[in-house]
Amino acid sequence: MVRTIALLIGAGFVFVLGIALFGTVSTAISDPAPETAEHEFHLHPKDAHLPSAGLVGKFDRQQLQRGLKVYQEVCAACHSLKFVSFRDFEQLGYSEGQVKALAQAWPIEQPSVNPDTGEAATRKNIPSDRVPSPYPNEVAARAANNNALPPDLSLMTKARHDGANYVASLLTGYQNQPAELLRKFPDAKTPTGLHYNPYFANLNIAMPPPLTSDGQVTYDDGTQPTKQQMANDVAAFLTWTAEPNLESRHGAGLATVIFLAIFVFLTIGAYRNVWRGVKH
Amino acid sequence: MSFPWAKHYEPKQPLMRWMDEKLPLPRLVYNAVGAGYPVPRNLNYFWNFGVLAGVALVCQIVTGIVLAMHYGANALVAFGSVEHIMRDVNGGWFLRYAHANGASMFLAVVYIHIGRGLYYGSYKAPREMVWLLGVVIFLLMMATAFMGYVLPWGQMSFWGAQVITGFFSAIPLVGEPIRILLLGGYAPDNAALNRFFSLHYLLPFVIAGVIILHIWALHIPGSNNPTGVDVKGEQDTVPFHPYYTAKDGVGVAVFFLIFAALIFFSPNLLGHPDNYIEANPLSTPAHIVPEWYFLPFYAILKSFTADFILTGKLWGVLAMFGSILLLFFLPWLDSSPVRSANYRPTYRWFLVVLLVDVLILGYIGGAEASARNVIIGQIATAYYFAHFLIILPLVSRTERPRPLPNSITEAVLAKHGGTSPAQTALAH
Numbered sequence: 001m002v003r004t005i006a007l008l009i010g011a012g013f014v015f016v017l018g019i020a021l022f023g024t025v026s027t028a029i030s031d032p033a034p035e036t037a038e039h040e041f042h043l044h045p046k047d048a049h050l051p052s053a054g055l056v057g058k059f060d061r062q063q064l065q066r067g068l069k070v071y072q073e074v075c076a077a078c079h080s081l082k083f084v085s086f087r088d089f090e091q092l093g094y095s096e097g098q099v100k101a102l103a104q105a106w107p108i109e110q111p112s113v114n115p116d117t118g119e120a121a122t123r124k125n126i127p128s129d130r131v132p133s134p135y136p137n138e139v140a141a142r143a144a145n146n147n148a149l150p151p152d153l154s155l156m157t158k159a160r161h162d163g164a165n166y167v168a169s170l171l172t173g174y175q176n177q178p179a180e181l182l183r184k185f186p187d188a189k190t191p192t193g194l195h196y197n198p199y200f201a202n203l204n205i206a207m208p209p210p211l212t213s214d215g216q217v218t219y220d221d222g223t224q225p226t227k228q229q230m231a232n233d234v235a236a237f238l239t240w241t242a243e244p245n246l247e248s249r250h251g252a253g254l255a256t257v258i259f260l261a262i263f264v265f266l267t268i269g270a271y272r273n274v275w276r277g278v279k280h
Numbered sequence: 281m282s283f284p285w286a287k288h289y290e291p292k293q294p295l296m297r298w299m300d301e302k303l304p305l306p307r308l309v310y311n312a313v314g315a316g317y318p319v320p321r322n323l324n325y326f327w328n329f330g331v332l333a334g335v336a337l338v339c340q341i342v343t344g345i346v347l348a349m350h351y352g353a354n355a356l357v358a359f360g361s362v363e364h365i366m367r368d369v370n371g372g373w374f375l376r377y378a379h380a381n382g383a384s385m386f387l388a389v390v391y392i393h394i395g396r397g398l399y400y401g402s403y404k405a406p407r408e409m410v411w412l413l414g415v416v417i418f419l420l421m422m423a424t425a426f427m428g429y430v431l432p433w434g435q436m437s438f439w440g441a442q443v444i445t446g447f448f449s450a451i452p453l454v455g456e457p458i459r460i461l462l463l464g465g466y467a468p469d470n471a472a473l474n475r476f477f478s479l480h481y482l483l484p485f486v487i488a489g490v491i492i493l494h495i496w497a498l499h500i501p502g503s504n505n506p507t508g509v510d511v512k513g514e515q516d517t518v519p520f521h522p523y524y525t526a527k528d529g530v531g532v533a534v535f536f537l538i539f540a541a542l543i544f545f546s547p548n549l550l551g552h553p554d555n556y557i558e559a560n561p562l563s564t565p566a567h568i569v570p571e572w573y574f575l576p577f578y579a580i581l582k583s584f585t586a587d588f589i590l591t592g593k594l595w596g597v598l599a600m601f602g603s604i605l606l607l608f609f610l611p612w613l614d615s616s617p618v619r620s621a622n623y624r625p626t627y628r629w630f631l632v633v634l635l636v637d638v639l640i641l642g643y644i645g646g647a648e649a650s651a652r653n654v655i656i657g658q659i660a661t662a663y664y665f666a667h668f669l670i671i672l673p674l675v676s677r678t679e680r681p682r683p684l685p686n687s688i689t690e691a692v693l694a695k696h697g698g699t700s701p702a703q704t705a706l707a708h
Binding site: 011250 | 321322323360363366367373374377518522523526527529530532533534536537540541543544545547548553554556557566583584585586588592595599602606609612613615650651652654655658659661662665666668669670673692693696
């Protein structure tokens, strides 16, 4: 009885799938899906060779400090960093005093309340504050950016596939639309107000090229601020903002894996010992 | 249950004797996973995965309870509270990565456990109840994993909840009211997040309860073994402790080694980048995909692209639930008296095809819905149902099994070629 019903149900599912399959195949032949510009011209990120990559990667403190400077002078004009506090910058190698000064001098102030009148006000940042957003709210952000919303960057390198390399590639990937693309897909011309970038998912990004010339940021440690260098540095910095515990994670991981590998051998030894003389 | 030759618990210390009289808990443990449980001597490493699933559940409960101390189950703060755990809570990143990857480890272990049961016929008489309870545990795990994935309130959390609760709206007439009842609103929001958190906290303990029934039911006939032949006498078994506690020890150590490598070196490998973007009801991700362990079922859902009497969507939902519910009938679909596929020359190859088929379904579930992928998915889905509902019942009737060994011990000795330990020692 069970088997007869099963046979009928099974035949039913297979039959319906047969109809669906026929539909898929005939559509694929009569009306094949058109090629798209995104499909053909989208590029996967180039490897930026960041020191944090790999199983036991570490941060380069100098690079993180340079990356912070790029963020501060270029990205921070539009992008927030809402999960990062000023005190976290001590992890980049700054002293408590330096962080305090950095927070004090940060151009955007922290929203606050006037203690005398209760009215909305702003005050200077202190180390325990989160990095303030350049816009008071989403409407203001969109109004200032041609209706595009600059995303928060705290988690950017984890919120995109191959994130760190993606950030570095995207920042250096701006170019004119290839003639071949326009020839094949005349409708895919980049709309005005957007910018062609093959590393962006749909090829046209609202963000104007942020890194426009070498030397845009002056580095304190003598590194040449080429566009590629600035892009890599800010990608490294955003890897840190997304995963500030990366180094301790890698360190703990190495110790744990070595410990457990030894433990595996011990358990194998115990197993052999217990089973000695028992055929199985 | 027990075999007559099972060792008896005899406490020697006065304190343990006193305990045994008042509350015989040590006796229960002794008979369940101690020397009082005789187990076939020929179990291979696939028999580790039941214990490993238990270990994984304990890891999930421990990390989950601590995470719940820091997490905020409110749509306004949930995403930020997860980042608070990652950045400000001591060892919070470890707890969260252990919990997220622990779910993957748990499901992976359980899939191998189910596969072991399929191959060695552990679902057959007299162990049907063990299998049925196992399918119940699997369903509870799927519900728990789904609701847990919603809690970080990222984009995939939100849209996953939207898609999965949307299945219910495929049911005619009552579908939409059911969906609204489940979500507590018209779309996933604070009400949904709160009830998912509550149930996500509850269900693991329900799972633990059903696991107790699962083990209880197992201990009545005793464990199956790779030959599928019943235990005939004392020479066929060894006490669970120390023999299988030692063997499980190896499995547990390897489990933690792989688990640690995932947590520490590639914690986001199995997750989706979009879940690091906060939930936004106004922005739909380009590809909504579930976690890897649901991909085969997602592929089945997507394969029903044509309407026939019912809408394609309803067929998909029925098939997706049916693909798991049919497991409840497996003990009666397979009429072959031979348990182990080692002795079933035809069925064995269909099982290998099924394994490849499920892997293909997993790939298709996560791939873009191009015509080629949809076609592959439809063929693979058809095989999945045909395997369980058509091929298995027919093969189990017509197949001529290979001769079974007379006993477990005979099979063990045959494997060792009858050589004595002395000769083996000389050969080295």
